[in-house]
Amino acid sequence: MPKGTGKVLAQNRKAGYDFSILDTVEAGIVLQGTEIKSIRAGRINLKDGYAKIQNDEIYLHNVHISPYEQGNQFNHDPLRTRKLLMHKKQIMRLMNETKSSGNTLIPLKVYLKDGYAKVLIGLAKGKKKYDKREDLKRKDQKRELDRALRAR
Template sequence: MLKKNQPLNRPLAQNKKANHDYNILTTFEAGMVLTGTEIKSVRARRVNLKDGFAQIRNGEVWLMNVHISPYDQGNQFNHDPLRNRKLLLHKKEILRLGNQLNDKGVTLIPLKIYLKHGFAKVLLGVAKGKHEYDKRETIKRRDQQRQIQRVLKNYG
């Protein structure tokens, strides 16, 4: 049950390495087709997005390699933890995604999973991989911003 002061889109799972390893070009929100025990595991925050990605097959978007742990009380109704899950997007969004994925080095990765009005949603990012020197540059820029904020805080 959601309490009054909790945000609606509080992430249940996040891909923290995504912003480090990729440049996120655009994002899309998609619904997930889950079984009964899967949604219970998602609500219990037993999801790992680390190696996940999405693909477009036959005009449908599929979420691959995302690990949703089996539900503890699921017994015979439990699911395969690494099964492919269908994502729900409008046809125009799928076509737009397909056009963006045609570029070389561009992939579709899950950024976070959250609940919205009781339904599990996944935030997909159209991403381009970073080189090692890009990652170092990002870290350097972040450290510089922290130092600037510290200095401004001391004078403010």
Template sequence: MAKGNGRQIAQNRKARHDYTILETIEAGVSLKGTEIKAIRNGRINLKDGFVRFRNGEAYLFNVHISPYDQGNLFNHDPLRSRKLLMHKKQISKLHEQSQNKGMTVIPLKVYLKNGYAKVLVGLAKGKREYDKRETLKRKDQERQIQRALKDY
């Protein structure tokens, strides 16, 4: 289990609501010129992002990185696919596990670590509607318990 321990830039909040996260892995991202500057400015959206595997490599799709304001001619396509930098064993393990029914790999967080942009990707299983309601009820009950304990 990898933990993100850098300056957090963006988080996919909807992911934990729609999916049960089974495993997480830290991955680097192959970026072009002005993309890292846009990420440092917090101009990234992970909401609809997902990971696909091609030819033994992992790619990040549907993650929107807004063009850098001062980038002019050298700006990039905001929705282009970006290669994830992971070990071959990690890629093959994730790919194998994501082949199971109802499993997918999604980005959870983007953060800076030692000057490099890192993505925390998670192996996720989709929740059904009643699972989502049950999770919300459990969180509400835990909040009420914490309030009650705080009063004593």
């Protein structure tokens, strides 16, 4: 099964605008019981999230998972740091990529695969303002071209 397939529960739409995505890697997430219930309900926000490698392990920071409504005292902290599950070789490769040339790790989407919540992590490089403008110009030109072809 290709990366990023399954029932998509959340997507970081601004990631493609703010960053150039160089590579993607799939990772599992260590969750508490009420967190997976909230994720299945689609109550997760990836907008400000990022991943960080600490002590040869990778962690997901700043991803908001809303508290589960029927969770009472067992509910979780919405912004807690969550560990990601990846092979050691993958983590080492990502660590080498992020140490050099100002790359960062951002979550692109969260989806269900075989009943487990997975996150698609993107190795990304930040775009400058003029790069964003260039992308918008290209997108507009493509849209105009498609309209002209459809009108024929």
